[in-house]
Amino acid sequence: MTTLNRPLALLAELTYRCPLQCPYCSNPLELGRYRQELDTETWIRVLGEASELGVVQIHFSGGEPLVRRDIYDLVREARRLELYSNMSTGATVVDGTTLDRLREAGLDHLQVSLLDTDPDSNDRLAGTRSFDRKREAVRGAKERGFPVTLNVVLHRQNLDRIEDVIRIALEWNVDRLELANTQYTGWAFRNRAALMPTRAQFEHAQAVVERARSGEAARLDILHVLPDYYQELPKACLQGWGNVFMNVAPDGAVLPCQTAREITGLEFPNVRDQSLQAIWTDAPVFQRFRGTDWLPEPCRSCDRREVDFGGCRCQAFLMTGDAGATDPVCHLSPHHHLVGEALKEAERSDPPLQYRVMSV
Amino acid sequence: MRAGAAGRHVALRPAPAMSEDRVIRRPVLAAHARYRWDKLRDQHQLVFPEGMIVLNDSAAAIVQLCDGRPTDELIAALVAKLKEPIPASELSDDVQGCLRHLVERGLLRDDAE
Numbered sequence: 124m125t126t127l128n129r130p131l132a133l134l135a136e137l138t139y140r141c142p143l144q145c146p147y148c149s150n151p152l153e154l155g156r157y158r159q160e161l162d163t164e165t166w167i168r169v170l171g172e173a174s175e176l177g178v179v180q181i182h183f184s185g186g187e188p189l190v191r192r193d194i195y196d197l198v199r200e201a202r203r204l205e206l207y208s209n210m211s212t213g214a215t216v217v218d219g220t221t222l223d224r225l226r227e228a229g230l231d232h233l234q235v236s237l238l239d240t241d242p243d244s245n246d247r248l249a250g251t252r253s254f255d256r257k258r259e260a261v262r263g264a265k266e267r268g269f270p271v272t273l274n275v276v277l278h279r280q281n282l283d284r285i286e287d288v289i290r291i292a293l294e295w296n297v298d299r300l301e302l303a304n305t306q307y308t309g310w311a312f313r314n315r316a317a318l319m320p321t322r323a324q325f326e327h328a329q330a331v332v333e334r335a336r337s338g339e340a341a342r343l344d345i346l347h348v349l350p351d352y353y354q355e356l357p358k359a360c361l362q363g364w365g366n367v368f369m370n371v372a373p374d375g376a377v378l379p380c381q382t383a384r385e386i387t388g389l390e391f392p393n394v395r396d397q398s399l400q401a402i403w404t405d406a407p408v409f410q411r412f413r414g415t416d417w418l419p420e421p422c423r424s425c426d427r428r429e430v431d432f433g434g435c436r437c438q439a440f441l442m443t444g445d446a447g448a449t450d451p452v453c454h455l456s457p458h459h460h461l462v463g464e465a466l467k468e469a470e471r472s473d474p475p476l477q478y479r480v481m482s483v
Numbered sequence: 484m485r486a487g488a489a490g491r492h493v494a495l496r497p498a499p500a501m502s503e504d505r506v507i508r509r510p511v512l513a514a515h516a517r518y519r520w521d522k523l524r525d526q527h528q529l530v531f532p533e534g535m536i537v538l539n540d541s542a543a544a545i546v547q548l549c550d551g552r553p554t555d556e557l558i559a560a561l562v563a564k565l566k567e568p569i570p571a572s573e574l575s576d577d578v579q580g581c582l583r584h585l586v587e588r589g590l591l592r593d594d595a596e
Contacts, residue, residue, distance in 0.1 A: 175523075
């Protein structure tokens with residue numbers, strides 16, 4: 124019997140609309156199906172229910188959360204409920220007024236994405252001119268005392284500029300740098316062969332990061348998310364399905380993971396119909412892979428079953444067609460050969476990127 | 484948004500490499516870290532973007548005094564809160580241990596550096 128935890132984090136995806144077209148976006152491929160966004164009143168109710176359920180932090184995200192006109196009201200409500208609030212933004216629609224209002228509303232932390240250190244490459248990957256705006260947004264945020272994390276998603280096309288990434292993080296005076304190797308779900312799975320770095324690239328990057336940490340970038344808090352295709356063991360995705368995390372999508376669907384819509388055959392409850400409490404406790408989709416009772420072999424008898432919970436469900440589904448399979452990244456998975464084949468395929472080919480499109 | 488936000492996977496930090504004799508002189512809570520009392524769980528928490536750590540009563544008392552004041556003053560303030568005061572020197576090692584741990588986690592910085 125698995126004991127039911129209270130959730131710690133709620134990812135509030137306010138909208139899938141976004142000025143950027145990142146080819147590794149975790150939003151669903153059929154973006155157009157989710158244009159019916161929750162209204163302000165419903166989001167306010169969701170925040171209240173999240174607080175009562177035990178959620179500690181709210182991640183306002185999207186899409187671009189700042190295209191919602193009610194964003195300040197939602198941040199203010201999170202603050203009133205004493206929730207820790209974080210916002211992930213592409214920072215292309217940020218000016219001084221935006222930042223002042225976010226500060227006044229009580230936002231705790233700002234995460235700004237950067238696609239590449241080379242302005243042209245950044246703008247090409249984003250599908251829009253955005254490098255200069257991002258730089259100005261970070262400058263404005265730091266002037267106002269915001270803690271800022273710069274997020275750079277790493278892949279084949281920017282990994283060789285890892286030294287520049289660290290240099291820019293220092294020049295822009297951010298507090299923290301998150302170096303996140305691409306996770307191959309959503310748009311990134313579709314673009315896997317174009318985004319997958321070579322082993323040499325990733326080993327070089329790892330060495331550069333380690334050197335910087337003990338050298339010129341010691342003052343910078345660097346979080347480095349390793350590419351799991353090059354690991355022997357799977358990541359503890361979400362610290363387990365339905366364990367500490369829930370995601371409310373723009374249309375009100377409640378997901379155990381923001382890419383869970385990729386798994387066909389799951390039905391997602393909606394906050395328009397049910398309370399978060401009822402969903403967390405009773406919704407079949409949250410119970411589907413909760414705990415360890417559902418685990419297949421080789422996980423079931425593995426010492427690490429409480430450590431990684433069998434890895435990522437979405438990755439298992441995308442690679443094997445079975446969301447209940449061991450994550451193929453694990454060297455013990457009967458499907459582990461699929462990882463090697465994907466790496467080989469990526470080395471052989473260099474297909475064009477397919478960009479996510481759903482403008483504001 | 485990018486895949487991977489909101490604690491979707493483990494972000495690796497280097498193993499703590501801080502020497503045990505390092506002394507923190509002016510502890511300030513990192514700008515991205517916030518102390519909160521969790522009514523539902525009945526616990527002190529220090530929350531940061533990727534998650535939180537649960538603090539015991541002593542650590543919570545220390546954290547709430549990490550505002551850039553000298554560590555000596557911080558310890559004096561702790562002593563003043565005790566029902567049965569003990570010499571500050573007896574607290575010093577424990578306080579420094581707690582502060583070092585938080586610095587290693589990136590949740591605290593030493594303003595004296």
